[in-house]
Amino acid sequence: MVFYDEKDLASLKQVLDSGALNGGEGFTAEFEGKFAEKIGSTYAVSMNSAMSLLHASIYAAGAGVGDEVICDPIVQFSAIATMYNNAYPVFADIDPDTYLIDPNSVEERITEHTKAIVCTHLWGYPTELEALRKIADERNVALIEDCAHALFVTHKGKYAGTWGHIGVFSFCSGKHLPTGDGSMGVTDDENLANRLRAVRIFGETPPELAWNFRMTALGAAVGMVQLERVQEYIAQYNANMRFYDEALKGCDWIKMRHKAPYNRISAYHYAAAFYGDKHGIEYDDFKRVVKDVGCSVNFGFTQKPAYQYDLFRAPLAYGNKGCPTKCPWYEGDFRYEDGLCPNAEDLIPRLMTMGVRNEENSRQNAALLQKAIEKMG
Template sequence: MSKLAIEGGKPVSAEKIALVKPTFSQKDAEDITKILKSAYVRMGPYTKEFEEKFAERVGAKYAYAVSNGTAALHCAYLSALKPGDEVIAPAFTFIATISTVMYSNAKPILADVEPDTFLLDPEKVKEKITKKTKAIAPVHLFGNSCDMKTLTEIAEDHKLLIINDCAQAHGTEYAGKDLGAWPNVSCYSFYPTKTMTTGEGGIVTTNDPELNRLGSLLRSHGDDGRYHHVLFGLNYRTTDIMSAIGLNQLSQLDDFLAKRRHNADVLLKGLKKVDGVTPQKITPKTKPSYSYFSVVLDPEKIKCNRDEFMKALMAENIDCGVHYPTSLTEQPVVRELLKPKSCPVSEDLSKRIMSLPMHPYLSDTDLDKVLKGVSKVANNYIK
């Protein structure tokens, strides 16, 4: 058995293999220079083109771009909810999924996730429905789709909206259809760690003309003409600089996805030989995008905790991360204001999950080193 690098052994990689790697092109620089020289740097023609092409790419009728993924969620909720409405969301996700519900004068209701897909459990959703429930907010975590067939049936049975958090699901398909075209609204983030990025930025897609109209107004002070305000809105506008980058990233999305899916295939095959490390299960009928590649450690087989495992792996020059280290039911502000019931699967998952490198610029040699690093650490800590 090879000695761990953290204990003085030789690391499996001489150089660090990055967890994520946002990359920009020469065309990005040229387009930005062109925009700066025009002095038209705010939301304008590049944004209009980006919205149209993104909507076309996902198969939706409408799209409106915003300043970030949180703004996308906030506009979507504000366009669909009334004060006092309840929104059922997973307990295992980034906090923006529910903080934006709160800032829409509505109430998030946390439901547990499935232990293998890490996604909203439809059976737990059913248990949380009340007379106040207005919407379900599936989070398609790490580019894996929730069970949209079952969730859509639940929504239809109870006359609920579905507000999809697709922050990590650019290009993810369920039952042959991009998530951006599923009912009722889908919200994306273009943060630097995402499958495509504009630095920050976000976008909302929908097939509902009224939700599109309201969301578009809300992102820009409720202004339907110069200084003519038909509702109280916010400044969630994007810029043409961000949209120009978005157009270039969108043109490369299919290539990004192909590379991510190849990387995932290599990692999935290799991890079958590693005991105690289990990748996220992909939901049936899903073509995932692998925004992140996450695994869980089995405490019955691995004698160290997640943080110790990661420390050893990073010493091997294999970068890794945690998404997410604390379930929403255990977040201080959530406990204080919402007093949620325990979601044991989410709470356990947050203690055992970790992410391995995933981006389009990983070579097969890099992937082999990632697998060797995981195997080396797992074998040293196997019970």
């Protein structure tokens, strides 16, 4: 669905003709201004990737050695960005109907060591942002939104990314607004915007530890053109979801994801969950039939929650030094044990995800999925 044409080429030529390719203030600042206006935020800060921005956002929130950050257990990105800051990732459980972080679990996991909550709007569905912001304000911690899958998603009429203290958007290839790579952080807090800007380039004599996270002007040039088209892409992706909805209609052993009526999504993948084991249907048998009919389904996503991987448990983040999860400065008692997030542990192996970016492919794949379901009897 995404396309590039002479407008993208003309925008790129402007950058090439200028000779300023490395993310100078001109093109990237213009892109930042246009993005902030579209999303409704006061400040926008561009960087070279969403991981860089998550890293910088957690830093800007004040999390460091000995501190905790509440993270999503289904994807590892916020937890890894937390460890980049030598802070301790604390995983909250998910709502099994939405696949999103559960505010009740978040509140249970907050301690005196917590500096931030990172919520992930997985596959284009917004988390319960109003509830999460209320918790963040009451407990005096930052709310950071991982909006990599959630451009122009709304929760109760307000864009995801603008409920929290910082919203992080991804422009990696395959995302809603693809520039090859890159990201945008949005905030209404001038201090946070300044902290993000301060660490995206280190210069020669930085006043504090910083990194080189600049977006290139070439990426900004593509981004400005794609920003004008992205609503068209999103509308098509959302429309393509209907093929899978239709394929699953009447199937009582594959559960469709819940969408609250007060949310507007930006489809990134179609996700559902297999519960055939509760109806006498073997998962491996279904996978075999899906493959036999030629249907493309990713089963199980990451197979298990982030905290069950050795990167967190061993720990292996910084060789054999033990930091940050076995850091002498850490005074908390959080541990990565089985059963930590029971909803996530049960859901992840059941997950089925399918692409929605191409209308005809989505139509055909959904028909093949329906065929596989019918073959199961």
